[in-house]
Amino acid sequence: MPYVIGRACVDLKDRTCIEECPVDCSYEGERMLYIHPDECVDCGACEPVCPVEAIFYEDDVPDQWAQFTAENAKFFDQLGSPAAPPKPARSLTTPNTSPTASSPAGNGIVGPNDTRRPQDR
Numbered sequence: 740m741p742y743v744i745g746r747a748c749v750d751l752k753d754r755t756c757i758e759e760c761p762v763d764c765s766y767e768g769e770r771m772l773y774i775h776p777d778e779c780v781d782c783g784a785c786e787p788v789c790p791v792e793a794i795f796y797e798d799d800v801p802d803q804w805a806q807f808t809a810e811n812a813k814f815f816d817q818l819g820s821p822a823a824p825p826k827p828a829r830s831l832t833t834p835n836t837s838p839t840a841s842s843p844a845g846n847g848i849v850g851p852n853d854t855r856r857p858q859d860r
Contacts, residue, residue, distance in 0.1 A: 741781035742774045743811050745804035747793035756785035756794060766818075773814045 744756075748771045756772065757765045764778035765785065774785070774794075786794045795801070800808055 741776070741779045741797060742783070742785060743795055743797050743800050743808050744772050744774055744789075745793045745795060745800060745807045747791040748772055748789075751791060751793075753790050755788045755790060759784045759788045766814075768814055773811050775815055776812060777815075 744765075750770055752767060752770075752772055754767070754772070756774075757763075757767075761782060761784060762778060762780050764775045764780075766773050766775060783796070786796070795804075797808060
């Protein structure tokens with residue numbers, strides 16, 4: 740996580756950093772902006788353009804704003820990577836791939852309301 744956005748951005752969201760970022764790794768949350776730790780290339784382009792000086796290299800985050808490093812990571816833990824395709828949903832059961840699973844009732848019997856073409860059954 741090269742850069743972190745701190746307290747000064749809360750309820751401000753100037754967005755200048757988003758426009759300046761060459762890899763589009765800054766994202767807007769409900770109350771502030773966040774830098775994706777896996778997408779940031781550590782170029783530092785966002786830091787000097789922030790009008791409220793809310794962006795810090797992760798090792799330089801002021802002690803009073805240290806919780807923002809964890810909050811930034813938590814934001815993306817919950818969201819995932821917006822730039823990446825969504826992760827497939829996990830199934831708690833094993834899908835049934837038998838031929839009978841394709842019928843509406845799942846029992847292999849084709850009923851009168853089955854409007855699928857025979858080759859799709």
